[in-house]
Amino acid sequence: MDKVGLMYVGAVLFINSLMLLGKVDEKSAGVFNLFIGAMQVITPFYLIFTSKGDPWMIFNASGIFLFGLTYLYVGISNLKNLDSSGLGWYSLWVAILALGYSYVNFTKLQDIKFGIIWLMWSFLWTLFYLLLAQKKNIAVFTGWVAFIQAWITATIPAFLLLVNQWDVVGLKTTLSVTILTILAFIVIYISTKPSSSKINSISTKA
DSSP: OOHHHHHHHHHHHHHHHHHHTTSSOHHHHHHHHHHHHHHHHHHHHHHHHTSTTOHHHHHHHHHHHHHHHHHHHHHHHHHHTOOSHHHHHHHHHHHHHHHHHHHHHHHTSOOHHHHHHHHHHHHHHHHHHHHHTSOOSOHHHHHHHHHHHIIIIIIHHHHHHHTTOGGGSOHHHHHHHHHHHHHHHHHHHHHHSOOHHHHHHHHHHO
16 A cells, blocks of 8 residues: 555544544544545556556555545545445445455465554454444444554554665564454453443333
């Protein structure tokens, strides 16, 4: 993915995470999603047109569209108060594709770091599917996952790529960060999961 584009993936994930956590207004976040979504649609077109037919450059550019269309969809949905189910089902489609991108990074490109990052993005898009299409009560959990991923899968990698320090991050560091992140997700899920008594109380009131 384009280095600058990846930086702003971190920015929009950061804003969207705060929206899910109730810190940012939905319409305000929607405007920002439109800005980044437009950039993430224009950028891959430019990369493809200037790729001179390089299949891997086209492949990498194609992944940016997944983000751009997601953010445009979020922005329009928020500003127009549209039902979220369409965005949720689109997120499921993207989550499945992200597994493919992860596999290619692991096997064809021999890029373990971005193989893991694509897996994390697939997980996040799966959460969006469950939240928006299946209406699961996981907004807070999804918000925290998006908040963490904003930094470890986008902002920090992009910054390191921009200053030519990404290769300094070795396999040991990558695996350590991955394990700690998974543990953090588990702890956050347990902490934010509604208790059965609360669910029963809501069901009774309904």
